[in-house]
Amino acid sequence: MKKAILALSALCLVAFTSCKEDATSKINQDNVAAAAERDASAADFPVITFEETEHDFGTIVNGTPVETKFKYTNTGKTPLVVSNIKSTCGCTVPSDWNRDPLAPGESAEFTVKFNGKGSNQVQKSITLTTNTEKGSEIVKIKAFVEPDPNAAAQKAGKAAIKSVK
Template sequence: MKRTVNIAILLVVTFSFFSVAPFKTNTFDSKVAVIKFDTEVVDYGTITQNSDGVRQFTFTNTGDAPLLITNVKTSCGCTVPSYSKAPILPGDSGALEIKYDTKRLGAFTKTVTVTSNAEGGNKILKIKGTIIASK
């Protein structure tokens, strides 16, 4: 008798799980920002010491939501980023300015990590080149 009651309760509970209405999916806003850089590597080439170290990474928001860059981090203190904190609307372009300290001699390769609300998370960009002594 006890076993029959337990089975009956188990069946009632099991059928109640199947009768629950399904959850709605895709109720969130599916618009996303997509950041598309013209180039992900800026090559300074061979430049002389103490020359202009400013270069730009240009990009376009190819998504359908505003793009917001929240942080730009470089791999060392010799590279200083500058960027707009304002949202980049869909279809609009922007620029990320990088200034490398050209007092240092020799070859260099540095990374720049861009944090934004864009699809795919962080984007890693690179700068490279060689600095020779000025004559």
């Protein structure tokens, strides 16, 4: 047993001392410089700045379609990409946005159409998927929707309570 422990100890001693080459000598300094440059530029995200982040249509009659344009500018140092724009429901449709990279200082816009359906105060969110630091940006539309005065008045429904045995 003593011989086995002694042999194992000698083997470990040889294994640990045989590596004379230091790991730091294997690092390519060119790769270190390239990685540092890449990491420094990764911190420079594009910045999207909107003329307005919320548009109020005011008071509209139920069923009256309305639309607005949201204008934005890339105020960052790297190209801005808007890869998708979606709304919270089908009654609000974003369209006409530029899918090409937007250089720093350049501006673009997109259209949001709202079908005007609803009642009272209505607010909808539109989410832009971007390459900004947050990864997405949100703009909103709102309106106060009044009932259509020309619509036929609906009678109140009848409710019946059914007993279950």
